[in-house]
Each structure stands twice: as C-alpha cells, then as structure tokens.
Amino acid sequence: MATKRDYYEILIVERTANGEEIKKSYRKLAVKFHPDKNPGDSSAEEKFKELGEAYDVLSDSDKRAAYDRYGHAAFSSGMPRGGGGASGGFHDPFDIFRDVFGASGGGGSGGIFEQFFGGGAGGGGGRQDRESRQRGSDLRYDLQITLEEASTGVEKEIEIARLDACKSCSGSGAESGSKVVGCSTCNGRGQVISARGFFQVSQTCPKCRGTGQMIERPCQKCRGEGRTEQPTRIKFKIPAGIDDGSRLRITGNGEAGIRGGQRGDLHVVMHLKEHEIFEREDVNLFCDVAINFTTAALGGDVRVPTLDGAAAIKIPAGTQSGTIFKLRGKGMPELNRGTRGDLMARLIVAVPQKLENDQRKKLEEYAALVGDEPPTAQKGFFERAKQFFQ
Numbered sequence: 001m002a003t004k005r006d007y008y009e010i011l012i013v014e015r016t017a018n019g020e021e022i023k024k025s026y027r028k029l030a031v032k033f034h035p036d037k038n039p040g041d042s043s044a045e046e047k048f049k050e051l052g053e054a055y056d057v058l059s060d061s062d063k064r065a066a067y068d069r070y071g072h073a074a075f076s077s078g079m080p081r082g083g084g085g086a087s088g089g090f091h092d093p094f095d096i097f098r099d100v101f102g103a104s105g106g107g108g109s110g111g112i113f114e115q116f117f118g119g120g121a122g123g124g125g126g127r128q129d130r131e132s133r134q135r136g137s138d139l140r141y142d143l144q145i146t147l148e149e150a151s152t153g154v155e156k157e158i159e160i161a162r163l164d165a166c167k168s169c170s171g172s173g174a175e176s177g178s179k180v181v182g183c184s185t186c187n188g189r190g191q192v193i194s195a196r197g198f199f200q201v202s203q204t205c206p207k208c209r210g211t212g213q214m215i216e217r218p219c220q221k222c223r224g225e226g227r228t229e230q231p232t233r234i235k236f237k238i239p240a241g242i243d244d245g246s247r248l249r250i251t252g253n254g255e256a257g258i259r260g261g262q263r264g265d266l267h268v269v270m271h272l273k274e275h276e277i278f279e280r281e282d283v284n285l286f287c288d289v290a291i292n293f294t295t296a297a298l299g300g301d302v303r304v305p306t307l308d309g310a311a312a313i314k315i316p317a318g319t320q321s322g323t324i325f326k327l328r329g330k331g332m333p334e335l336n337r338g339t340r341g342d343l344m345a346r347l348i349v350a351v352p353q354k355l356e357n358d359q360r361k362k363l364e365e366y367a368a369l370v371g372d373e374p375p376t377a378q379k380g381f382f383e384r385a386k387q388f389f390q
Contacts, residue, residue, distance in 0.1 A: 284343070
C-alpha cells in the first residue's frame with residue numbers, strides 16, 4: 001500500500017495555516033485538478049480526490065486536532081474520531097467541491113463550472129450521472145460500554161434500522177422493464193434558470209431534484225427512491241483504550257445511496273458506564289483504597305485493585321490519610337501505541353465506627369500515652385491553626 005502524503009503538503013499550506021488560508025489553497029488546487037477540466041487524466045482525478053480528503057480533515061477543527069496528534073492513524077479503522085473521517089470513508093470529493101464553491105457547482109448553467117470550465121451542455125453527462133447517484137446519509141449510534149471493555153477492547157454487534165437497496169427493484173427505483181429518461185423540465189441538466197431582473201439564477205430542478213433524470217414507471221415498493229428501511233445487524237471491533245465520547249466511523253455501513261450511489265458511514269459514539277471503583281482521566285485511573293489505622297501507623301503491605309487484578313504495594317510507617325501512590329502502567333492503554341497510563345491509588349485511613357470493649361480499652365491506653373500532642377507530621381498545621389482555637 002502506498003504511503004499517504006501529508007495533508008498540509010497536499011494543500012501546500014503551513015501547519016499553522018488558519019481556516020481561510022486552507023480554503024483559499026483548496027479552491028485554487030481543486031479547480032486546477034478537477035476531472036472536468038482534465039478529461040481522461042487519471043492522475044489529475046486522483047489528485048482531486050486527494051485534495052478533497054485533505055480539505056475534509058483540515059477544515060474541521062476536531063478532525064484536524066486528531067490528525068495533528070496521531071497523523072493518518074487517527075482515521076484508520078478502529079480509531080476514535082471527533083466527527084472525523086476514516087481511511088476510504090471521507091466525504092465525496094465532488095460534494096466537498098460543491099460545498100466550497102456553492103450549490104451550483106454540481107453542474108448546470110450559471111454555476112462554478114461555467115466560470116472555470118466553460119460550462120454548458122457539453123461534457124456534463126459525467127456530472128449528471130454523479131448527481132443521479134446520490135450518496136447515502138451517515139448514521140449515528142450511541143453505544144454504552146464498560147471501563148473493562150474499553151481497557152481490553154471488545155467486539156460488539158448492534159442492530160440498526162437503515163435505508164438499504166430496495167429488494168424489489170435492486171436499488172434502481174424502476175419497475176421491471178421501465179427505463180430512465182432525461183428530465184423534460186431541465187432537459188437533463190438538473191438545473192433550471194430563472195430570470196430575476198438583470199440576473200439569471202440557476203436552481204436545482206424541482207421535478208428531478210437535480211438528477212437530470214426521471215423514471216418512466218417508479219418501483220411501487222420504494223416509490224422510485226430505490227431504497228427501503230430494513231433492520232440490519234453490524235459487527236465491529238472497539239479498540240483497547242477508547243475514551244468516553246470517542247467516535248468510530250464504520251465505513252460503508254450508513255444508508256444506501258440513491259440509485260446506486262455511495263453508501264454513507266455509520267458513526268458509533270462511545271459512552272463509558274460509571275465505574276464503582278475507578279475514575280478515568282485520559283489514560284490514567286484513580287481510586288481510593290481504605291486502610292486501617294494500625295497499617296498506616298506501622299507500615300505494611302496494602303492490596304490495591306487494578307483492572308488486571310489486585311496488586312500489592314508496600315507503604316512506609318506513618319503514612320498519612322490522602323497519600324497517593326502511583327502504580328505505573330496500571331492505567332488505560334493508549335490507542336495504537338502499546339503503552340499504558342498509571343493508576344493513582346489514594347490511601348484513606350478508615351476510622352472504625354464500632355469498637356469492641358477490649359479494642360476501646362487499648363485505644364484509650366494509647367491515647368493516654370500520646371496525650372493531646374499531634375503527630376510530628378501535623379505539628380506545623382496545628383501551630384498555624386492555634387489562633388482559631390484561642
């Protein structure tokens with residue numbers, strides 16, 4: 001597989017470029033390499049698609065932040081995304097071009113194609129064909145997983161209702177024996193022109209909705225759309241280390257496109273269930289561990305819960321309540337990096353709520369021995385606090 005080029009290099013901008021600079025460079029390069037301006041040039045078409053992918057990422061603040069941190073790995077299968085793309089699953093480059101240059105960029109008189117490519121009826125068939133095969137919509141699914149599943153990674157299967165190719169017409173939208181003909185309202189151009197004073201305005205044809213085509217006898221089951229809602233089960237893998245709010249883009253599992261158009265994508269948004277022991281902050285975990293007074297005073301071994309099972313730590317004599325011990329490598333795994341965060345265990349000295357008679361007697365003897373003098377480690381605090389007790 002060929003190495004993917006840097007997105008900043010593709011758009012010929014600095015890594016510090018702002019949104020306007022990125023858009024300006026994209027506009028210039030997209031016009032230069034657009035397939036309609038370079039008919040038959042497969043190299044230009046590939047560069048046009050490459051530009052669309054780069055602009056798709058760098059024009060979106062969340063995707064750009066993920067790319068700056070992880071590079072192309074941020075959009076590989078199984079990585080989290082902030083509404084971002086995935087390898088092979090970016091928005092259609094022609095849709096991106098139309099978004100940047102305006103809705104009239106999809107073909108038809110008076111649009112961006114006339115301004116840059118000489119427009120007109122000639123050469124528009126490819127654009128009309130692309131318009132008739134509209135890309136399907138992306139879908140969102142919210143999934144709740146446990147911290148343990150996020151730590152180890154897991155395979156999930158979900159069921160969604162989505163628009164799939166109509167089984168009756170195989171997605172064509174036409175009854176058997178029927179054919180597709182050019183729209184009589186726009187003469188197959190997908191656009192109609194209306195005069196407004198001295199100006200002519202190009203608009204999407206209301207009859208064919210911009211496809212430039214009409215079906216003689218639409219399929220009765222899907223009413224000519226070529227799609228019907230169907231339940232679908234989808235399996236996918238969640239990578240180890242995924243965080244709350246992260247998105248998985250499952251390419252090609254959204255709604256089917258109209259009349260054979262590219263299928264949309266499925267975005268699975270992760271929600272981590274609240275854990276009864278651990279709190280998560282990025283790749284680090286935090287927990288409280290209760291120890292008794294004698295262990296804190298005399299020192300000893302303390303068992304600390306981790307996601308991999310209990311771990312033992314040795315604490316020194318005189319350990320104070322609230323002391324934090326770091327267990328390296330016992331936190332969450334970092335996505336695709338092979339390293340793990342740390343576990344921060346905060347020791348809390350537990351005060352018994354009920355004492356047996358012999359326990360109370362021993363504590364009273366201890367209290368008589370130490371008197372009211374605070375432990376050395378706390379003397380400074382009590383000296384500073386004296387004024388509040390006078």
